[in-house]
Each structure stands twice: as structure tokens, then as C-alpha cells.
Amino acid sequence: STLPAVAEELLREIKKAFQESSHVPDDLLLGLKFIFGPSAVPALDLVDQHCVTRVTAPSGRTLYQVLGSSGKLYTCYSSCHFCTCPAFGFSVLQKSESLLCKHILAVYLSQAMGACQELSVSEEQLTNILLAEEEDEG
Amino acid sequence: LCRGGLAERLCRLQNRERSAISFWRHQCISDDKIPSDKSGVLIVKILEIFEECTIQVAVCQQLEQSPVTLSPEDAVINAEEPILKVLFTRETAAYLKSRPQDVIHIYPPWQKLLLQNGDVPVIMNTYFSQKVLLSEHSEAREKTYGLTKMLIRKNIISLAQTFRLDDLDDRLHQEPSDNQVAGAPQIRNNGDSKQHPLAVSAVNDSLLEMVESQGAVGWRDVQVRVVIQRVYCLPARERCRSHTQGNKPLCATAVTNSDPPNVRLCLLVQDAYGMFSEVQLQSLSSTDDIEQYCRRWEGKSCCLAGMKILQRTTRGRALGLFSLIDSLWPPVVPLKVPGQSQDSEMMTTNLPPPSFCYILTVQSGEIHVEVDEEEQISNLYQPPAVHGLKEILRIDGCNERCSFWAQVLYLRLQTKHNVPIDQRDILLFVTDSTLQNVVHGIPKVVAVSVTASCVLSMEIREALSAGSRLVFFKDALWGNGRIICVERTVLLLQKPLLCLAAGADLSELTGPVRLDELDSTTQANSVCALRGTVVGVNEGTAFSWPTCDRCGNGKLELCPQDRELLYCNQCSEVVTTPVLKMQLEVFLSCPSRSQSTVKVKVWHEVSVALFVLLTMLLFLQTYEVQSVLGKEVGLLNCYVHSVTSHPNCVALEEIVLL
Numbered sequence: 001s002t003l004p005a006v007a008e009e010l011l012r013e014i015k016k017a018f019q020e021s022s023h024v025p026d027d028l029l030l031g032l033k034f035i036f037g038p039s040a041v042p043a044l045d046l047v048d049q050h051c052v053t054r055v056t057a058p059s060g061r062t063l064y065q066v067l068g069s070s071g072k073l074y075t076c077y078s079s080c081h082f083c084t085c086p087a088f089g090f091s092v093l094q095k096s097e098s099l100l101c102k103h104i105l106a107v108y109l110s111q112a113m114g115a116c117q118e119l120s121v122s123e124e125q126l127t128n129i130l131l132a133e134e135e136d137e138g
Numbered sequence: 139l140c141r142g143g144l145a146e147r148l149c150r151l152q153n154r155e156r157s158a159i160s161f162w163r164h165q166c167i168s169d170d171k172i173p174s175d176k177s178g179v180l181i182v183k184i185l186e187i188f189e190e191c192t193i194q195v196a197v198c199q200q201l202e203q204s205p206v207t208l209s210p211e212d213a214v215i216n217a218e219e220p221i222l223k224v225l226f227t228r229e230t231a232a233y234l235k236s237r238p239q240d241v242i243h244i245y246p247p248w249q250k251l252l253l254q255n256g257d258v259p260v261i262m263n264t265y266f267s268q269k270v271l272l273s274e275h276s277e278a279r280e281k282t283y284g285l286t287k288m289l290i291r292k293n294i295i296s297l298a299q300t301f302r303l304d305d306l307d308d309r310l311h312q313e314p315s316d317n318q319v320a321g322a323p324q325i326r327n328n329g330d331s332k333q334h335p336l337a338v339s340a341v342n343d344s345l346l347e348m349v350e351s352q353g354a355v356g357w358r359d360v361q362v363r364v365v366i367q368r369v370y371c372l373p374a375r376e377r378c379r380s381h382t383q384g385n386k387p388l389c390a391t392a393v394t395n396s397d398p399p400n401v402r403l404c405l406l407v408q409d410a411y412g413m414f415s416e417v418q419l420q421s422l423s424s425t426d427d428i429e430q431y432c433r434r435w436e437g438k439s440c441c442l443a444g445m446k447i448l449q450r451t452t453r454g455r456a457l458g459l460f461s462l463i464d465s466l467w468p469p470v471v472p473l474k475v476p477g478q479s480q481d482s483e484m485m486t487t488n489l490p491p492p493s494f495c496y497i498l499t500v501q502s503g504e505i506h507v508e509v510d511e512e513e514q515i516s517n518l519y520q521p522p523a524v525h526g527l528k529e530i531l532r533i534d535g536c537n538e539r540c541s542f543w544a545q546v547l548y549l550r551l552q553t554k555h556n557v558p559i560d561q562r563d564i565l566l567f568v569t570d571s572t573l574q575n576v577v578h579g580i581p582k583v584v585a586v587s588v589t590a591s592c593v594l595s596m597e598i599r600e601a602l603s604a605g606s607r608l609v610f611f612k613d614a615l616w617g618n619g620r621i622i623c624v625e626r627t628v629l630l631l632q633k634p635l636l637c638l639a640a641g642a643d644l645s646e647l648t649g650p651v652r653l654d655e656l657d658s659t660t661q662a663n664s665v666c667a668l669r670g671t672v673v674g675v676n677e678g679t680a681f682s683w684p685t686c687d688r689c690g691n692g693k694l695e696l697c698p699q700d701r702e703l704l705y706c707n708q709c710s711e712v713v714t715t716p717v718l719k720m721q722l723e724v725f726l727s728c729p730s731r732s733q734s735t736v737k738v739k740v741w742h743e744v745s746v747a748l749f750v751l752l753t754m755l756l757f758l759q760t761y762e763v764q765s766v767l768g769k770e771v772g773l774l775n776c777y778v779h780s781v782t783s784h785p786n787c788v789a790l791e792e793i794v795l796l
Contacts, residue, residue: 001295001296001299002195004299005254005255008303012303027263032148034225035262037227041149047145079300096191108303
């Protein structure tokens with residue numbers, strides 16, 4: 001597959017540009033739009049508002065929580081592309097129309113631009129967050 | 139959207155781009171020819187198309203010049219022409235309707251991206267693309283192709299493929315601790331395969347040092363190596379089941395209880411410096427595993443990690459625990475001396491036994507007990523010293539832990555009805571060859587009291603009530619002339635593998651078991667044998683009743699359909715051959731205890747045919763008293779209910795030995 005490598009390279013370019021000049025050039029932004037389509041603007045909005053939190057436990061386990069526009073907190077995994085939002089389930093899983101949802105993209109962009117909030121929790125608390133997601137869906 | 143934020147910026151850029159695209163497309167249509175400005179135009183020939191998400195990926199060959207000037211025959215793929223992957227959005231792809239062999243002109247602004255993995259360059263932002271129509275031949279071809287719908291392969295992207303934003307160099311220099319194995323093995327159960335060793339560095343060998351340096355909260359990344367001296371179960375503290383059995387008296391034979399026990403598996407461990415610690419592990423769902431754990435773990439070395447201190451207890455406050463520790467003192471190998479080199483060891487003969495002990499427990503979510511089951515038994519291990527009952531009765535002391543292998547003859551449950559069965563004290567009468575083979579001087583049978591705090595497995599409970607069994611009593615308490623099974627005593631059905639068999643005889647008893655005869659020294663709550671002559675009958679206590687021959691139910695009813703038949707509602711069947719139970723209290727004159735009135739409750743079971751039973755029921759009388767007086771009775775096995783001096787009376791009950 002080609003697209004993931006392209007997306008990855010684009011994000012790395014963004015990170016490099018941001019690290020060098022604290023600025024993301026227009027062409028990279030347009031590139032985001034080209035690859036990610038309608039998710040691009042909402043994802044950048046989430047980054048602007050610092051909605052992404054990286055949650056870590058002492059064991060090293062991580063996950064991301066993104067505060068969605070509706071006020072709902074979505075969980076994104078770090079080990080694979082997964083988000084608990086309905087758009088992910090629909091566009092990515094069901095239709096394979098998108099590579100990511102806006103929340104996962106926001107996670108990557110926040111990583112690239114150092115805009116993640118950090119939260120340390122205990123193992124139990126992290127497990128509870130993951131289990132809570134299960135219960136909601138069940 | 140945030141003012142001045144990235145999202146706002148992209149929005150503006152996007153709007154501008156959209157206008158540019160629509161303007162350009164409009165221009166293409168109206169002009170109906172290739173725009174004159176050729177600089178920066180990418181000319182590609184499509185070789186292959188596939189789709190990923192909504193992006194169309196076209197593997198193309200970059201052409202030097204427009205193929206308009208070339209004839210179709212010359213349009214042969216030249217291997218030297220560079221290959222590109224051109225991406226089109228869904229919208230552009232729909233507009234282009236490209237097919238392999240088509241030539242596309244891509245106008246600026248387009249973007250070229252070089253990938254890290256060395257794949258072909260990728261062309262993005264290809265909104266300003268136009269398909270180039272060739273000669274009139276191609277027009278016809280276009281028409282035919284236009285009619286058939288082309289199927290484009292769609293690649294499904296794996297979600298497992300995440301993006302790494304770090305440079306390769308960064309990744310190489312990443313801390314190895316990030317990849318450290320965080321999970322640790324659970325306690326093993328029933329023969330799991332060998333598990334990974336704990337991924338921590340140092341293994342300590344001093345419990346005291348661990349406790350003092352790590353503190354009460356929990357041990358991080360450290361392990362202690364200890365020897366497991368004993369494995370047992372302790373009842374959990376939170377025992378708040380209010381269990382009512384109703385008011386029906388439960389017979390002594392039914393000791394089983396179906397409720398799951400609330401017990402914790404515990405280890406008594408000792409380090410190389412001689413210090414003991416009780417480690418309280420998980421709750422067991424079934425106590426049947428205890429025998430397994432004892433067999434597999436006692437005597438082996440293990441590493442403890444992730445512990446926290448529950449309590450520091452002292453001799454005065456935990457008599458039971460320290461009686462067990464005392465039985466393991468002094469150690470059988472020289473101990474290490476703290477603060478000195480490996481070589482110096484302490485001789486242990488005159489060392490005083492420990493006066494304090496730490497009780498450890500596992501931190502929730504992290505159980506770290508790694509037992510080297512494959513390894514040999516440690517030299518520090520002291521197996522239980524098994525003695526014959528004769529020797530134990532001679533032990534001079536109080537609260538001494540003792541272990542023995544004995545045959546259970548009779549079992550009696552404590553008669554408190556408001557206490558659940560599994561919480562009642564049990565009285566066992568046991569014997570072994572050391573007691574049976576002696577002529578006189580010591581009792582032939584010994585009473586062992588099992589308190590509720592001694593955890594019994596279901597297997598043991600069933601075995602005790604089912605039949606005469608040889609049971610290994612490990613670390614029972616001897617004191618004040620009695621043997622009691624308390625906390626930390628374990629009853630096992632199998633002979634111990636390792637034991638200091640000092641005078642112990644683990645053989646089965648040969649010949650019938652003999653009880654002590656009733657005499658002046660007989661006490662209450664014991665068993666004895668007696669013989670005598672019937673001198674009286676307590677008529678008021680005489681009665682008989684039919685019981686079910688299948689289940690022993692003593693409360694048979696008359697069949698509703700046929701009032702001549704008996705019905706057992708436990709078996710839900712008619713009882714055709716009931717067993718008639720008769721109970722009678724007789725007064726005996728026993729030469730062995732001639733001064734006392736001996737009153738024996740005698741049971742009698744007779745299986746009778748229906749006719750005889752009916753006759754009996756009709757006449758409401760079982761037998762003639764006269765026929766019983768003067769009869770010789772003996773040798774009856776009895777349980778002594780009470781012994782009173784004024785009046786001098788012994789009340790007994792005939793029993794059946796297991």
C-alpha cells in the first residue's frame with residue numbers, strides 16, 4: 001500500500017518544519033487536505049485547541065484521549081489505528097473510505113507539533129479507561 | 139475555529155484552491171485545447187490504477203514530451219523513463235476517468251514527495267490535471283472505453299500500520315527501557331509451561347533489607363530469593379456470610395458444603411539469613427488445589443517481587459504463626475551473617491528463635507511469585523517431622539506443632555445449628571499402629587479437634603465422611619493433652635514425600651481397630667467399647683421408624699395414591715423395602731465400670747418386608763421389653779456423651795466406626 005507511507009512522510013515533514021521554524025508552511029497544510037480530505041480542518045482545529053492528551057501508566061502503556069467537538073472524550077490507541085468515535089467505525093472500519101478519523105489525525109499532528117497534554121495515571125486507572133470504552137460500546 | 143490557528147489558515151487556503159480549480163477546469167472546457175503554458179507540466183502515462191481509501195493511485199511513467207506528436211505505435215513503454223505514483227482525489231479521478239495507457243497532463247501547483255522507504259516518488263495535489271486526447275483513433279477508443287465500466291482494485295489499509303514521526307536516528311537511540319517487558323508472570327497453576335523470568339536486575343537475598351529499604355508501600359523492580367517452608371490456606375478475614383440452614387438438625391455424616399470457601403493461599407518463607415515471612419497470596423476459588431501447591435512448592439526456592447507489607451507481628455501477638463516458626467527452628471544449615479562476606483556463616487545451634495515476622499501481601503494487579511519447580515529442594519527446607527501418635531502423646535510441652543499420619547475412625551460435628559457446617563468444629567477420633575499395637579498404658583484412640591480456622595478442602599471433607607481414611611495431619615498443635623488442628627494446619631490425603639520419619643510408621647493398620655474399653659478413666663467426648671448385661675430399658679425413649687433404603691431419609695410419608703405404601707420425597711420414589719431403625723436406651727451393667735449406671739442409646743437397623751412393618755405400625759409397639767432384659771450386649775463401640783459423678787452415670791451412644 002502507498003497511502004500510509006505518504007501520510008507518514010507528510011506528517012514527518014510537518015514535524016521537521018515545525019521543529020525548525022515553529023511554523024507549518026502552506027503547502028504542507030494543503031498536502032494534509034489532499035491526503036486526509038474532510039478530516040484535515042477539524043483535526044487542525046483540535047490541535048489548535050489542545051484537545052489531545054497523552055495518558056501514560058508506569059508500565060509504559062500509553063493511550064490518547066481527544067476531547068471531541070461535542071464535548072465527548074474519545075480514546076485513541078497508540079499501538080494501532082483505533083478510535084472510539086463513530087466516524088472511525090463508519091468511515092475507516094466499515095467503508096475504508098478514510099485512513100484515519102479526525103481524532104487520530106489530531107493525535108499525530110499534536111505529536112508532530114508538541115501540542116499533546118500529558119497525564120500520568122496508575123495501571124488500574126488506565127485499565128479502567130480501556131474497560132469503560134468496552135462497556136459503552138457493549 | 140480558532141483565530142489565527144492552523145485550521146483557519148487551511149480553510150482559507152482551501153477556499154482559494156477550490157476557486158482556482160474550478161476556474162481552471164472551466165478554462166479547459168471553454169478553450170477545448172491544452173493551455174499554452176507548458177512550464178512545470180508533468181506528463182505521465184498511466185500504467186496501472188488502484189484505489190486506497192478514496193485516493194486513486196496511478197502508477198505512471200513520466201514522459202519527456204507530449205505523446206500527441208507520437209503515433210500510437212511508438213507509445214511503447216521505455217524502461218528508462220522514470221516511474222511515478224500519481225495520487226488523485228476522488229473528485230479529480232471522477233473528472234479524469236483515467237484508464238491505463240491514458241496520458242495525463244498535470245499542471246502546477248503539484249507536489250512531489252520522496253518517501254523514506256525508497257519507493258518511487260509520489261505526486262500529490264494533482265487537482266489541475268487533464269487527460270490528453272490523442273488522435274482521431276483515440277477518440278474512437280475513448281468512446282468504446284467510456285462505455286465499459288472499469289473495475290479498479292481497492293487496497294485495504296491495515297490499521298496496524300501506524301505512523302512513526304521520529305527520524306530513524308532517533309529510533310535507534312531510543313532507550314531500551316521503553317521496550318522492557320512490563321508484564322510479569324502470575325502464580326503458576328496446574329503445570330503451566332516454563333515462564334519468562336522477571337525482567338528486573340538485582341535479586342536480593344535478605345527479607346529484612348528489602349523491607350527496610352523498600353518500605354511498606356510496595357517493592358518496585360526488586361526481588362528477594364527465599365525458600366518456601368510451608369504452604370497453607372488461611373480463612374479470609376472478610377467472612378460475612380450469614381448462612382442459615384434452617385432448623386433441621388444435620389446428621390454427623392454430612393460435612394460437605396457447596397458454598398465456595400473464602401480462603402487465601404499463604405506461604406511461610408525463609409531467607410538465607412534465617413528470617414521468616416508469611417506471604418499472603420491470592421484468594422483460592424477451590425481449596426482442592428492446596429494439596430497440589432504443597433507438593434509442588436514446599437521446599438523450593440522462589441523469588442518474590444511486587445510485595446507490600448501488611449503487618450509486622452511479634453511472638454506475643456501471633457502465637458499460632460510463631461508456633462509454626464518455632465517448629466522450623468533452629469535451621470538445618472548455617473545461616474548467612476548480614477554485613478559480612480559470602481563465606482562467613484553462622485552456626486545456628488544456640489541462636490534464639492525469631493521474635494518478629496513480617497506479613498507480606500501482593501500488590502493488586504501484580505503478582506510476582508516465581509517458583510523454581512524444576513529445581514531441587516533447598517537445603518534450608520525443613521520438612522514436617524512425622525511422629526507416631528504414641529510419641530506425640532508423650533511430648534512435653536504446650537503449643538508444639540506436630541505432624542502425623544493416622545486413620546480416622548469416627549467423626550462428630552459440633553452441634554451448634556446456627557453455625558454453617560464448614561464453620562463448625564469437628565471432632566475426629568484417630569489412631570495409628572503405634573497406639574493400636576500397645577497393650578496398655580496409653581489410649582488406643584486419640585481425639586483430634588479440628589477448629590473452623592483450619593481450612594479443609596472439599597476432598598478432605600468428603601473423604602472424612604465417606605469412609606475410613608488415612609489422613610496426613612501436617613503441623614497440628616499439641617498442648618494440654620489434646621491435639622488440635624488450627625490455622626496453618628493442613629490435612630492431606632497423600633503421604634508426604636519428604637518427612638523426617640523419626641519413628642513414624644506410615645503403614646496401614648492390619649486387623650480390626652480396637653477401642654479402649656469403658657472404665658473409670660473414660661471421659662466425656664471420647665469413644666470406647668463396652669460390654670455388659672441389659673438391666674433395664676428406658677421405655678419412654680424407645681421407638682422405631684422406617685427409613686428409605688436408598689438415601690436413609692428417616693421421614694417417610696404415606697403415598698397419597700396408595701396409603702399402604704411408603705414414599706420418600708428425597709428420592710421421589712416409593713420405598714418398597716424400608717430399613718427399620720430402632721432406637722432404645724438401655725441400662726447396662728458393665729463389669730469394667732461397675733460403679734456407674736451405664737446408659738446406652740442403642741441403634742438398630744433392620745430391613746424388613748412390608749408386611750412386618752405394617753404390622754408394627756398398626757400395633758404401635760416394637761417389641762417386648764421382657765425379651766431384652768438380661769441379654770448380654772457387647773462389644774459395642776460407643777461415643778461418650780457425658781460422665782457425671784453425682785449421680786454416677788455415663789451416657790453413651792452406640793456408633794459405627796468409619
